[in-house]
C-alpha cells in the first residue's frame with residue numbers, strides 16, 4: 001500500500017489488518033504519520049524509487065498494490081504544476097514499472113470525482129465525460145489512462161476508485177484527518193469551532209441550491225476503506241479493469257455540514273461568507289449504482305456518523321497527546 005500512512009491509507013490499513021490480510025506500507029512520511037500504520041510493516045521511501053519498490057514487491061510477494069500516495073492540494077497544484085505531475089504521474093509510472101517487473105498483477109488506484117470537473121448533470125455516473133479543471137484532477141485522469149495502457153501492454157488489471165469527499169474518523173477516535181494538512185470543509189469547520197483561531201470562510205451563499213451553498217457528497221473514510229477491500233477482491237476474482245465512483249449518492253450543502261457540527265457542539269461555527277471560489281462546481285454527488293453492481297460495495301454511514309466521528313477525533317486530539325492522523 002503506497003501512502004498507507006496518510007489519512008485514507010491508514011484507515012484502509014486497519015480495515016485490511018482487521019480481516020487478517022497481510023499488508024506492507026510504502027510511504028515517504030512527508031504528509032503521513034508512522035504511528036497511523038500501527039505496528040504493521042512500514043517502509044519509508046518514495047514510490048519513484050524503482051529499485052526499492054521492486055525489492056519490496058519481490059520480498060513480500062505482492063500481488064496487489066493499493067496506490068494512495070500522491071499530493072492532493074488542488075490550490076497548490078495550480079501554483080506548482082510540476083510538483084504534481086512529477087509526484088502523481090511520473091512517480092506512478094516508476095511505481096508501475098517496478099511493480100510489473102516484480103510480477104504484481106493488480107492495482108487499486110485513488111482517483112477522484114474531480115476528474116469529471118463541473119458535471120453536466122447530477123448525480124454523476126461513470127459515463128460522464130472526463131473534464132479535469134485543475135492540475136491535480138488532470139494528474140488523476142492521466143494516471144487512469146496510464147493504468148489503461150499498462151493493462152493493454154502488460155496485462156496489469158486495475159480499479160480506479162473515483163472518491164467523492166472523504167471525511168470522518170475511526171469510530172474509536174484512534175485515527176482521523178489531521179487539520180494541520182487538511183483544507184477540507186469538515187476539519188476546517190471543526191477547527192474554527194474548537195480553536196477559534198480562524199473563522200471558516202464559506203465560499204458563496206448565492207448558488208442555485210436550496211440554501212445557496214455548494215453541495216458535495218461526503219463519504220465516511222471507513223466506508224472508503226471497505227470499497228478498497230471490495231476492489232481488491234473484485235480483481236482477485238478475475239474482474240476486468242474499470243473505474244467506479246465511490247460516494248453515497250447523497251448531497252449535503254455547506255450549511256448542512258455547519259448545522260450538523262453545531263448540533264454536536266451546542267454552539268455556532270464561527271464563519272463568514274466570502275465570494276464564490278473559481279472552479280467550484282455548484283453541486284456534485286455520485287450515482288453509486290455502478291460501485292454496487294461491480295464491486296458489491298455500498299456505504300453504511302451518512303453525514304451524522306461522518307460529523308460525529310470527526311468531531312470526537314478532533315476533541316480527543318486537543319485533549320490528549322497528538323495521535324496519528
Ligand SMILES: NC(=O)c1ccc[n+]([C@@H]2O[C@H](COP(=O)([O-])OP(=O)(O)OC[C@H]3O[C@@H](n4cnc5c(N)ncnc54)[C@H](O)[C@@H]3O)[C@@H](O)[C@H]2O)c1
Nearest residue numbers: 003005006007008028030031032046047069070110112166
Ligand atoms: N481526501 C480526499 O477527500 C480525497 C478525495 C479524492 C481522492 N483522494 C486521493 O486519495 C489518496 C489519499 O488521500 P489522503 O487524503 O489519504 O491523502 P494524505 O496526504 O493524507 O496521504 C497521502 C500519503 O502519501 C504519501 N506520499 C505522497 N507522495 C509520496 C511518494 N512520492 N512516495 C511515498 N509516499 C508518498 C504521504 O506521505 C501521505 O502519507 C490521494 O491520492 C488523494 O489524491 C483523496
